[in-house]
Amino acid sequence: DYRLAFDPYWLRVHPYRVGLARGGRATATPVARNFLDQPTVYDVRIACPPGITVAPAQAALRVEPGAAKRLAVEFTAATDAPEGLSLAALDITHDGVRRGQLFDVILVVP
Numbered sequence: 001d002y003r004l005a006f007d008p009y010w011l012r013v014h015p016y017r018v019g020l021a022r023g024g025r026a027t028a029t030p031v032a033r034n035f036l037d038q039p040t041v042y043d044v045r046i047a048c049p050p051g052i053t054v055a056p057a058q059a060a061l062r063v064e065p066g067a068a069k070r071l072a073v074e075f076t077a078a079t080d081a082p083e084g085l086s087l088a089a090l091d092i093t094h095d096g097v098r099r100g101q102l103f104d105v106i107l108v109v110p
Helices: none
Strands: 011-014 017-019 025-033 040-047 052-055 058-063 068-070 073-077 084-094 097-109
Touching: 011 084, 011 097, 017 025, 025 040, 025 058, 052 084, 058 068, 073 097
Parallel strands: 017 097
Antiparallel strands: 011 025, 025 068, 025 073, 040 058, 040 084, 052 073, 084 097
16 A cells, blocks of 8 residues: 555654653554455564653554554653654554654653
8 A cells, every 4th residue: 555655644653752750651642544345464663762762662563454553651761861853663564564763752852
């Protein structure tokens, strides 16, 4: 499906900008959408910048045709996390084919 090329609507994160205090936590929700006429599996791995972790860091999402699936994740900033904006990259494997780090979420440590 042409929408599986870089299209921000087949995988996105809500909210896209996540604020994290040093030593704090925040929740975000990756949402995977299936445009196909058959079930599909997205393996999502989240790579965080230094000083920030995420749980779960990896999940396989089976999404039925025409449906969307959500996954709550929790970002945690270390007490010495660098200040400023950084990105967490979402590395996607779709039905066994690695697509790479196509999507991201902005992390803000004030």
